[in-house]
Amino acid sequence: MASGVVPVSVGNISTKTGISAAVLIAALILSALGAVTWRAEGGLTLNPSDWAAVRFTIWQAMWSAFFSCLLAVPVARAMARRRFWGRSFLITLLGAPFLLPVIVAVLGLLAIFGRSGLLNDALTLIGFETVSIYGLHGVVLAHVFFNLPLATRLLLQGWQSVPAEQFRLSAQLGTPPSMVFQLIEKPLLLRSLPGAFALVFVICLTSFAVALTLGGGPRATTIELAIYQAFRFDFDLGRAAVLSLVQLGVAGGAAVLAFWLVPQITFGAGLDRMQQRWDVRGGVSLALDRGIIGLAAAFLILPLAAITLSGLRGLSDVPWGVWGTAWTSLWVALVSVVVLLCLALPLAGWVAATRKGSVEAVGLLGLAASPLMIGTGWFILIFPYADPADWALVVTIVVNALMALPFALRILVPTLRETATTYGRLSQALGLKGLRLWVWVLLPRARPQIGFAAGLAGALSVGDLGVVALFSDPDRATLPLQMYRLMGSYRTEAAAGAALILLVLAFGVFWIMDYWGRKNAIAE
Amino acid sequence: MLSLNKVEIAQGDFRLSAHFDMDAGQRIAVIGPSGAGKSTLVNALCGFVDVAAGEITQDGRDITTALPSERGMAMLFQDNNLFAHLSIAQNVGLGIRPALRLTQSETAQVMTALDRVALQGFAQRKPFELSGGQQSRAALARALVHRKSWMVLDEPFAALGPALRAEMLDLVAEVASETGAGLLMVTHSPEDARRIADQVIFVGDGVAHAPMETAELLNNPPPALKAYLG
Incomplete structure (x- = not known):
């Protein structure tokens, strides 16, 4: 044809x-x-600090995409196979970070992971060293906060695309859980993961606001941030222009490659439809799923709750x-x-x-x-x-x-x-x-x-x-x-x-x- | 014997009741208007739909809440009967051993089943390389090695042309009688029922009626069935 x-x-x-x-x-x-x-x-000559910015941009995007996708697999898997109270609320919440202003999310993350945030308070209490949110891991943490929900939604979409008959079939054949993974889940992950990874990677390549607030310095500057700094601090339009071309090359190249991998973005409806499953067990696997869902929910909800609480106090x-x-x-x-x-x-x-x-x-x-x-x-x-x-x-x-x-x-x-x-x-x-x-x-x-x-x-x-x-x-x-x-x-x-x-x-x-x-x- | 004892199925506003026995090895068609609950009935028998009241027993064993794999049912769906990334032999092999580590004699069994449905030579192909009719036959081969006491078909072969569908129905009937399995087939075509079914269950007005002899029922239909047949 x-x-x-x-x-x-x-x-x-x-x-x-x-x-x-x-x-x-x-x-x-x-x-x-x-x-x-x-x-x-x-x-088009780049000085060492420009190269550092290029390397950092690519590295942080790789790590962000890697962790977002890695963590999304157990979260999506647990959510796809468990019914629980608040499930559709949690699915709606997964859409929230995409709409959340970056700077607001950063403030929320600071409240939890920042110098005097909940995490460090807890660490001090039990006698550990405090951790700093600034630098590479802070940037990656913020990107994971934004993109773990996105990746989870894309994977859930993959689970949803499994025809109901396939779960029925494996139930009828009595396939053990490991085989259900082989038969149904592995192929869908192989289909969904490359697209999710590519999308998160491309989004993180052009990260500016996160790097501006949590990065900075010679070791944690993205190209976007370097453009801004050349512009605002040095007013060096020539250098900003060179960096812009570099950014176009990096992000443009990645975007074109990713274009063929990035999946359809479906909107809200339907994701909370629940597939009937017969292969899920109780016991350890149930406890594990509960733990995963609880952690993911806390990771999403705590920063948002912190912003809301401190925001109400600060409104005056x-x-x-x-x-x-x-x-x-x-x-x-x-x-x-x-x-x-x-x-x-x-x-x-x-x-x-x-x-x-x-x-x-x-x-x-x-x-x-x-x-x-x-x-x-x-x-x-x-x-x-x-x-x-x-x-x-x-x-x-x-x-x-x-x-x-x-x-x-x-x-x-x-x-x-x-x-x-x-x-x-x-x-x-x-x-x-x-x-x-x-x-x-x-x-x-x-x-x-x-x-x-x-x-x-x-x-x-x-x-x-x-x-x-x-x-x-x-x-x-x-x-x-x-x-x-x-x-x-x-x-x-x-x-x-x-x-x-x-x-x-x-x-x-x-x-x-x-x-x-x-x-x-x-x-x- | 498969018995439905005062079974009630409820899904939202929808209600279906059934109270009858089916003898082992029988070939039974389930007919009725669309939306009457034909699929719901067989899905409940296979354990895919919960029963609200009553009990289902198989040879005296209560299977009302048994897992789908713990019932003597092998169901062929309308589509998606095969896993797209597995070869035909692997898809059939799942019917013998869901963990897919087959012994030599089990592999031989798979090949024999493929022979039986005229798919010799297709063992290593992937489902997408097969035509619709061939895919149905591969699914049938799996049901063949699955060796359950009932083969359940939910409007199978609906996508096939009339000649091919008739051929498939005959093959299904032959395979069922060779293995001694009973056959339960949802269809909306009285011709399909006449072609291979000894008995017919009519589903209408919220009731799945007890099976009756095919010719007798279709030749002298009660008013509700008559309205459906037209």
């Missing part, structure tokens, strides 16, 4: 707007790339300015969501219509081009003509939209593709096309996914501490940046209060948009 030659009818989604969106995205990113290349002036110390920045963050996020949807919907429509996976790679540009690389490029472009600080929020809006784009495409494309396949011929027969096709067929069918993608983009944008740190001056800030400044000036109580506001804002934005999507969604 030469499917490449025979045109497959997938409805008449107009590809023009999709191509325009792709061109616009490419222009936005390539202009930044052009600017940094021009500014790097051919001097929050300076007025914080509320202003909260408002700024909110409208920046909302505009960013609109920008995202204007880019993602036509693009997703185009991807769905062409059926070529390669087109989807356009969205990947957003993942490969790191926020600070784009920021550096645009700074170079804007600098000669205007005060970049005036453009800080505009740049933040666009960069946040670009960063959410790969995820939005992964969420939107499958539904649009399915809709186009199912209703394509009917729509063609009725002469539905262009805007009317979107209004009457595509948008209503994809409503839950649109709501979810918008919520995700909104939450990520509210919590983003990236390019805004590059551009802003003391008068202009978003809430995460303001919170970082409070932490930097040791106003811990006020920072905790700001963290709570940020937390509520991020989850609130997500919840409202996701709820809009699911409400009145067409029942299947």
Whole structure:
């Protein structure tokens, strides 16, 4: 079957707007790339500390992906086969770190693992040395906090994809647990793990906020952080440009490799459906599963609880300015969501219509081009003509939209593709096309996914501490940046209060948009 | 003998009651409208669905709460009967020894079973290399070596064409009578029932009725069955 030659009818989604969106995205990113290349002036020489940053970036991403996936296996396995009180709550909670503003999570982790955190208090109590959260292991710990739940969800998805008959079959054959692992679980892990590893690895490569707060110094600086430092501390645009190119090479290369491995991102629903199992035993294996689930839940819940408690205490110390920045963050996020949807919907429509996976790679540009690389490029472009600080929020809006784009495409494309396949011929027969096709067929069918993608983009944008740190001056800030400044000036109580506001804002934005999507969604 | 003694199955609002015996070695079809509970009935017999009340006994042994592997049932599902990453021989071998360490004579048994379903030469293939009909036959070969007293089929071969389906049904009937196993088959086609079943259980209106002679029942159907047959 030469499917490449025979045109497959997938409805008449107009590809023009999709191509325009792709061109616009490419222009936005390539202009930044052009600017940094021009500014790097051919001097692609790296000094030892740059090399150290490259090595650290790759190492920490490897370790983060390794531990996230390694720990996700027992957690997902235990959750897939045990029914317990609060199971669906825990599964919902697994989605939380993805939406959680990085800086908030860092504050929460500090409360547990920091110098005067719970862990060190406990260690001192029983007469052990205290441990430090700063450096490589702190960065990896934070990344595992974010990505262990993500990896667990991806693996749970794998378990869920096992046909019910296979568990029935092994129950009927009376296969011992070790054989159930061989028969069912090993193949699904081999299928799911590479994708999970690749996704976590790529996400961690562009880590900025975690490295900014928990890393730093010659031994724990990521490339992103090095760009920021070259920029803010040395105002060495040339070096920032060179580092940006390096970052593009590293993250871009990895993203392209990972693209073929990274799995479909399914959204919330369905993961808490429980498969009936006959192969699970009580005794030691039950106790072990309980312990694993308990530890994983504590690892997730304790930092969040710590933020909430200290945030409530610190709320009264929050300076007025914080509320202003909260408002700024909110409208920046909302505009960013609109920008995202204007880019993602036509693009997703185009991807769905062409059926070529390669087109989807356009969205990947957003993942490969790191926020600070784009920021550096645009700074170079804007600098000669205007005060970049005036453009800080505009740049933040666009960069946040670009960063959410790969995820939005992964969420939107499958539904649009399915809709186009199912209703394509009917729509063609009725002469539905262009805007009317979107209004009457595509948008209503994809409503839950649109709501979810918008919520995700909104939450990520509210919590983003990236390019805004590059551009802003003391008068202009978003809430995460303001919170970082409070932490930097040791106003811990006020920072905790700001963290709570940020937390509520991020989850609130997500919840409202996701709820809009699911409400009145067409029942299947 | 397989006995259902005042068995009640409840799933949400759905209720199904059954109270009858099935003789060993019989070939029985289960027919009825979709949603009536045909699959639920056989799944309860195989231990995949819990029974709310009553008891199921097999040759006098209470198996109401027994594990699926501790009942004398080998079930063929509609699909996903084979593990995709195992060879056909391994898939069949699971029926003899779930830990898959076969002795020479057991391996020979697998080969004989594959011969019986005309899959000689396919032992080392993976399921995806086989057609739908061949996959069904591989699953049947496993049921053959599994040597359970009942073979249970839930609308098997639904994806096959009419000629191939008839051929498979005949093969199933032959295999069942060779091993002396009883056959319990969910179907919505009266022709399938006439083709291989001695008796028919009609499931409708929340009741699984006691098995009756196939020809007798289908020729003089009670009103509910008549409405279903049309």
